[in-house]
Amino acid sequence: MKGSPLLRALAAFLCIAVLGVPLWRLTRTSAANGPPATREVAAMRAVHLALNFTSPPTSLRVRHLGRDIWVDAAPALALEKTVTIAWPREGVDLRFEVKFSADAPLSAMRVRLTGPAGEEHEQSAWGRGEIDEVLSFR
Amino acid sequence: MKLLPLFFCLLLPAAAEKIRVSSFSTVLTEIAREVGGDRVTVTGHVRPGVDPHEYEPKPADLRTVADSQLILLSAKHMEGYVGKLKQSTGTKGALIEVGDRLPSPDADPHWWQSVGNVQRAVKIVRDELTKISPADTALFAANAERYVARLDALKKWTKEKLAELPRDRRKLVTSHDAFQYFARENGFTIYAIEGVSSSDQPSSKKVADIVRAIKEAGVKTIFPESIENPKVLKEITRETGARVGPELYADGLGEGEAATYEGMYKHNVTAVVDALK
Numbered sequence: 001m002k003g004s005p006l007l008r009a010l011a012a013f014l015c016i017a018v019l020g021v022p023l024w025r026l027t028r029t030s031a032a033n034g035p036p037a038t039r040e041v042a043a044m045r046a047v048h049l050a051l052n053f054t055s056p057p058t059s060l061r062v063r064h065l066g067r068d069i070w071v072d073a074a075p076a077l078a079l080e081k082t083v084t085i086a087w088p089r090e091g092v093d094l095r096f097e098v099k100f101s102a103d104a105p106l107s108a109m110r111v112r113l114t115g116p117a118g119e120e121h122e123q124s125a126w127g128r129g130e131i132d133e134v135l136s137f138r
Numbered sequence: 139m140k141l142l143p144l145f146f147c148l149l150l151p152a153a154a155e156k157i158r159v160s161s162f163s164t165v166l167t168e169i170a171r172e173v174g175g176d177r178v179t180v181t182g183h184v185r186p187g188v189d190p191h192e193y194e195p196k197p198a199d200l201r202t203v204a205d206s207q208l209i210l211l212s213a214k215h216m217e218g219y220v221g222k223l224k225q226s227t228g229t230k231g232a233l234i235e236v237g238d239r240l241p242s243p244d245a246d247p248h249w250w251q252s253v254g255n256v257q258r259a260v261k262i263v264r265d266e267l268t269k270i271s272p273a274d275t276a277l278f279a280a281n282a283e284r285y286v287a288r289l290d291a292l293k294k295w296t297k298e299k300l301a302e303l304p305r306d307r308r309k310l311v312t313s314h315d316a317f318q319y320f321a322r323e324n325g326f327t328i329y330a331i332e333g334v335s336s337s338d339q340p341s342s343k344k345v346a347d348i349v350r351a352i353k354e355a356g357v358k359t360i361f362p363e364s365i366e367n368p369k370v371l372k373e374i375t376r377e378t379g380a381r382v383g384p385e386l387y388a389d390g391l392g393e394g395e396a397a398t399y400e401g402m403y404k405h406n407v408t409a410v411v412d413a414l415k
Contacts, residue, residue, distance in 0.1 A: 042306050065415075066302045088306030090325070095301050134297045136325075138305075 042088035045116035050080040053098070055107035061097040069094075087116055091138030098131040113137050157270050158231075160199075160206040162217055163190065164390035165250040166236060168399050169263050170210060172285040177274050178267065181206070186391045195219055206231040207270050210263065213237035214247035234266055242319070248388060252319035253293050256399060257286050292400050296407050300324055303411045310410065311352055311360035311380070313371055316388035320406070329357070331370055340370060352378045359383040359413040383413035 049062070049070070056077055062070040069083045075098075085092060100107050106128045113121045115137070125133040159180040161167040167182035174180065183199045184190050190212065195203070203209055204227040211217050213235030224233060236259050237249045249255040264282040268275050300308075308326040310317055315330030329351050331340050340348075352360070352374065361383045362371050375382055386409060387402045396402040 042304065063301070065304060086304060088304060090305035090308070092305065093297075093301040095298065134301045 042086040044084050045087040046082050046084050047087065047116060048080065048082045048114040050078075050112040050114075051075075052078045052110045052112075053107060054109075055100050055104040057098045057100055057107075057109075059097075059099045063095040063097070064092065091136060093134050093136050095134045096125065096131060098127070100127075100129055102129060104129065107131070111135060157208065157267060158206045159208045159210065159267075160203045160231070161210040162193075162195075163210065163212040163236075163250075165256065165399055166210040166212065166259065166263070168391065169256070169260050169285070170208075170267075173260060173264050173278055173282045174267055175277065175281050177271065177277065184390070186393050186397060190216055190389050193217075195223065200227050203227045203231070204229050208266055209233045211235045211237075212247060212249070214242065214245070214249065216247040232266055232269070234262065236262055246315065246318040248316040249319055250390070250399070251317055251388070252323045253289050253296065253403065254323065255319060257289050260285055260289070288400065292403060295404070296324065299407050299411050303415045307414045309355050309357045309414070311348070311357050311374075312386060312388070313361070313363050314388065316363070317386075327355075329355070331374065345370065345374065349374055349377045352380055361386045361409070361413070363388045384409040386410070 051060070053075075057075045060070070060072040060075040060079075061068060062083075064083075064085050069085060070081050072079065094111075094113075096109065096111070098109055106126060108124055108126050109131055110122065110124045113123075115121065121137040123135040123137065125131050125135065127133070156179045157174060157177055159170045159174065159178050161170055161180055161182050162184050164182060164184055164186050167180055167184075170178060170180045181202050183195060183202070184193050200223070203223055206229060209223065209229065209231050211220060211234065213220075214237035216237065217223075220233075220235070223229070237247060239262055240249050240255050240258055242249055242255070250259075260282050264278050267278050271278075305325055308324070309329065310321060310326045311329040312331070314332040315328065317326070317328055317330075320326065321328045329348055331345065331348055357378075358380055359382070360371055360374060360378075360380050362385050371382055374380070386406045387396050391397060391399065391402050396405050
């Protein structure tokens with residue numbers, strides 16, 4: 001390579017500057033946007049619910065994540081249903097809204113939930129006139 | 139017999155004199171006012187929005203403490219000046235370190251982030267006021283019962299609101315580690331950028347660890363605090379692509395909707411649920 005060392009150094013500096021600026025911009029933009037955070041979506045699975053009451057309810061509503069998954073305007077003392085909901089390994093919360101007749105005594109509800117792998121969870125709640133309770137199954 | 143009315147007149151000012159309470163926590167200030175009602179005068183030394191980790195009492199505060207019959211402290215090392223309060227004021231008032239009387243297994247001093255702990259604190263304050271004025275036992279008991287019932291309603295509301303948020307999204311990234319009680323009570327996993335004190339600064343390794351954890355957990359939103367400078371949070375959002383959510387009240391009550399305990403707690407729960415769901 002010919003030319004004075006000063007000229008060669010200048011040429012090298014120009015090359016670095018020309019290539020370096022877009023490279024710096026590219027890496028800076030990439031950091032600013034950041035890699036998108038990935039969230040594992042819980043799979044929809046079938047779970048079985050079996051309910052028992054000590055007094056006949058007049059209405060039943062079960063909600064999951066603010067959405068109705070089971071509504072019954074004339075429920076029996078014992079009833080069951082299979083529902084399909086997102087089932088993460090951390091568990092689920094279900095909100096039970098049950099109404100009884102005005103003269104009904106203090107009443108209990110027992111919930112038996114059978115998870116996708118056949119595992120069983122049991123919870124119960126009490127109420128006079130109504131039950132409005134969030135039950136957790138984990 | 140003529141002296142009898144005069145005797146009652148002399149008793150009257152003593153009977154009507156209010157119990158003087160000094161509080162170094164915005165939450166305890168509210169509790170003392172709720173339980174004590176008209177029978178107490180509560181001086182809240184730490185004002186809403188002031189960082190209790192940074193607060194230092196001024197001479198006027200010490201004079202008030204010296205004259206107080208009940209002094210309420212958050213405790214759990216929140217008030218580094220507690221020795222100074224005892225020594226320099228010479229107060230004869232009962233100095234109650236409320237947090238130290240609560241069942242709390244870890245070092246996090248922010249015990250009010252558990253509604254259950256606040257209910258226990260109400261009973262502690264009720265008992266201390268009753269010791270000072272046994273004649274008001276029934277009044278303090280009734281006031282405490284009413285306040286605890288409101289906190290029961292807050293617990294129910296919280297459970298219903300959180301039921302809107304899938305359990306696999308209950309991951310809370312906050313600026314300082316002030317939500318361990320909240321997390322335990324409500325099924326969250328915490329990723330805190332700083333330590334339990336807002337003055338703790340994160341190392342670059344800690345920030346890198348948090349960035350990795352946020353990416354692995356798929357957290358979409360991170361939360362600054364009402365008092366905290368969110369500079370580091372912004373850096374983390376740039377690295378992870380997560381967005382900055384609404385401010386949370388970690389260190390006590392604030393202003394506006396967060397001026398009451400119920401308002402503050404509802405603000406935090408609503409902010410978390412709406413941002414993460």
